[in-house]
Amino acid sequence: MQGKNLQGYVFLSPFLILISIxxxxxxxxxxxxxxxxxxxxxxWEFVGFENYGKIFKDPNTFLILRNTVLYIVVSMCxxxxxxxxxxxxxxxxxxxxxxxxFFKSIIMIPLITPxxxxxxxxxxxLDASDSGFINNFIRLFKNDFISVNWIAKYPFQVIILAQVVxxxxxxxxxxxxxxxxxxxxxxxxxxxxxxxxxxxxxxxIIPNIQPHxxxxxxxxxxGLMTNYLNILLITNGGPLNRTEVWALSAYHKAFxxxxxxxxxxxxxxxxxxxxxxxxxxxxxSKTRVESEE
Amino acid sequence: xxxxxxxKKVFDHNVVALEKxxxxxxxxxxxxxxxxxxxxxxTTLNCLAGLLDPTEGTILxxxxxxxxxxxxxxxxxxxxxSYALYPHLSVLDNxxxxxxxxxxxxxxxxxxxxxxxxKLQIAHLLDRKPAQLSGGQQQRVALCRAIVKEPxxxxxxxxxxxxxARLKIEIREVIKSIQQELGVTAILVTHDQEEAMALxxxxxxxxxxxxxxxxxxxxxxxxxxxxxxxxxxxxPPMNFLHATMLDATHFSLGGVPLRCAMKLDxxxxxxxxxxxxxxxxxxxxxxxxxxxxxxxxxxxxxxLGKELLVYGTVGNDGLRISYHDKSRxxxxxxxxxxxxxxxxxxxxxxxxxxxxxGRNCVLF
Numbered sequence: 001m002q003g004k005n006l007q008g009y010v011f012l013s014p015f016l017i018l019i020s021i022x023x024x025x026x027x028x029x030x031x032x033x034x035x036x037x038x039x040x041x042x043x044w045e046f047v048g049f050e051n052y053g054k055i056f057k058d059p060n061t062f063l064i065l066r067n068t069v070l071y072i073v074v075s076m077c078x079x080x081x082x083x084x085x086x087x088x089x090x091x092x093x094x095x096x097x098x099x100x101x102f103f104k105s106i107i108m109i110p111l112i113t114p115x116x117x118x119x120x121x122x123x124x125x126l127d128a129s130d131s132g133f134i135n136n137f138i139r140l141f142k143n144d145f146i147s148v149n150w151i152a153k154y155p156f157q158v159i160i161l162a163q164v165v166x167x168x169x170x171x172x173x174x175x176x177x178x179x180x181x182x183x184x185x186x187x188x189x190x191x192x193x194x195x196x197x198x199x200x201x202x203x204x205i206i207p208n209i210q211p212h213x214x215x216x217x218x219x220x221x222x223g224l225m226t227n228y229l230n231i232l233l234i235t236n237g238g239p240l241n242r243t244e245v246w247a248l249s250a251y252h253k254a255f256x257x258x259x260x261x262x263x264x265x266x267x268x269x270x271x272x273x274x275x276x277x278x279x280x281x282x283x284x285s286k287t288r289v290e291s292e293e
Numbered sequence: 294x295x296x297x298x299x300x301k302k303v304f305d306h307n308v309v310a311l312e313k314x315x316x317x318x319x320x321x322x323x324x325x326x327x328x329x330x331x332x333x334x335x336t337t338l339n340c341l342a343g344l345l346d347p348t349e350g351t352i353l354x355x356x357x358x359x360x361x362x363x364x365x366x367x368x369x370x371x372x373x374x375s376y377a378l379y380p381h382l383s384v385l386d387n388x389x390x391x392x393x394x395x396x397x398x399x400x401x402x403x404x405x406x407x408x409x410x411x412k413l414q415i416a417h418l419l420d421r422k423p424a425q426l427s428g429g430q431q432q433r434v435a436l437c438r439a440i441v442k443e444p445x446x447x448x449x450x451x452x453x454x455x456x457x458a459r460l461k462i463e464i465r466e467v468i469k470s471i472q473q474e475l476g477v478t479a480i481l482v483t484h485d486q487e488e489a490m491a492l493x494x495x496x497x498x499x500x501x502x503x504x505x506x507x508x509x510x511x512x513x514x515x516x517x518x519x520x521x522x523x524x525x526x527x528x529p530p531m532n533f534l535h536a537t538m539l540d541a542t543h544f545s546l547g548g549v550p551l552r553c554a555m556k557l558d559x560x561x562x563x564x565x566x567x568x569x570x571x572x573x574x575x576x577x578x579x580x581x582x583x584x585x586x587x588x589x590x591x592x593x594x595x596x597l598g599k600e601l602l603v604y605g606t607v608g609n610d611g612l613r614i615s616y617h618d619k620s621r622x623x624x625x626x627x628x629x630x631x632x633x634x635x636x637x638x639x640x641x642x643x644x645x646x647x648x649x650x651g652r653n654c655v656l657f
Contacts, residue, residue, distance in 0.1 A: 183375060183377065185373045185374075185375050185376075185377035186377050186379065188339075188342075188344050188371070188373065188377065189371065189373060189377040189378075189379075189435075189438075190379075190390075191343075191344060191363070191364045191365070192342055192343075192344070192364045192365070192369060192370070192371040192391075192448075193365070193390050193391035193394055193438070193442075194364070194365030194391055194394035194395060194442075195365075195390075195394050196394075199394065203379065203382070203390075204379060207379075207380075207381040208380070208381070210381075
């Protein structure tokens, strides 16, 4: 057994080394950086908690925090509900494998499209000018329609919509395979017992895939917290910070304003929150396993 | 009364599960659908439950056509092999679930659930979750759930297949007594002939989507219609011996001409037949004489406690014979060791199957 353990460690060590170099070291560097006022001149000068203080004094912080929470909660709720809806439809109601996988392939497309291409598509769809797709499209039915600058008018709705469409596929596929693993006889029994389809969704499908729902909620929360690429490309946080979220603001402070120290401090707070959520999750799943025993 | 008329079920890729399937079941009877896997017995049950739509044919409950009715409108209860309890509901909620779907008030449905739970001796388990119960307890809960809404028909889909031998017998008793107490019509699907014999008033033996024989267990055991039924019923299985009919009343077995003890319904002279003889209907002696000309080579002997089971061969046919004189155990063991011979007595009760069709030609 001892020899076998050793082998395992030997095989794992390249990954541990890689992760140390490319993830843990930068993380530590970021934490160190957050206590300095490093800027474009690249002079390390430690200033203690000054950066953190600055976050709390920044007049935009509250707006950004509110945006972030709203963005995460609204997107996550829509994603989870739609995922459940799609998974139930494609796995439980549509029993034909062909149609179900066809539908699943379609919702996969946004996920596998590079973000830049995807965002350009959105920008083109929503373009303010008369050549914008949506503006053109509406004009087909309504000749006197005056072009709307969709992104400027509804920036928050746009980024949520864009994010939801990208995120759908992952959860829908996880849920759909979870539904597939529910023993067929439970559905049969429920039908014989006289349960309606809604009752079946409520008392059989959802409780059975509860662990998967929790996982997707956590997964999407972490993803929405740290991933700002679509927002950066579509609205870049604008107009007037209306779609600026926490992670994006770290990027803006560090790379646009070249306040590396300040950007690092914002990131560190984010990492702390992510870390806490993961701990909470681990704690929750541990107690669940114990209570089941 | 349940009537199944000309039922046909074809699955995807033209797999025919049932064809021209007819069955009549009287009220309050216990019926078993018995057959090997793939014979169509579960398909029949699922069609009765309304979980599968038949391709053709009709199903009538008390003269009313329910072929297109959804399961909840058929007044049935169903028990599954894998119990199919709802894992996140407590035992009490599991049992009360069908009543909840009917809109029965909370008080009343819990009251009824407790009542049936008492009847099946699981009242002390009501607060638990299904995962905390043993297989036998889970199947009792499933039975409670099936009978709580007082259905007219109880469908049992291999309810004992997941249980070990001792629990099987226990649940068997529970099912039988509850069925008699409620007077409900019960239909059991099983591949275990012993289970079917023990429980059913009548057994339908299925093979290849068709009923081979539909009769009382005793008739199936004693007077099988054909080779398939004979092969399926009884443990140890029936012995089969290849023979050739010489004339209406004699056959040749292993080169030895013998008189046929059974009356046949047709003239088989010159045809190949298979004799089917139960292990306890035949016997043997140790010395060859005029009445016992046919020899069997002894291969093995087992002491079953109440009797001996002797294995041997006549030509290429293997035989099992129950032998009651246990004092001969050592002698038979010695014979088996040296591949010695005993001399068969075929008895006066056996079946003659016409080959290759396999129809039983004995006139009962």
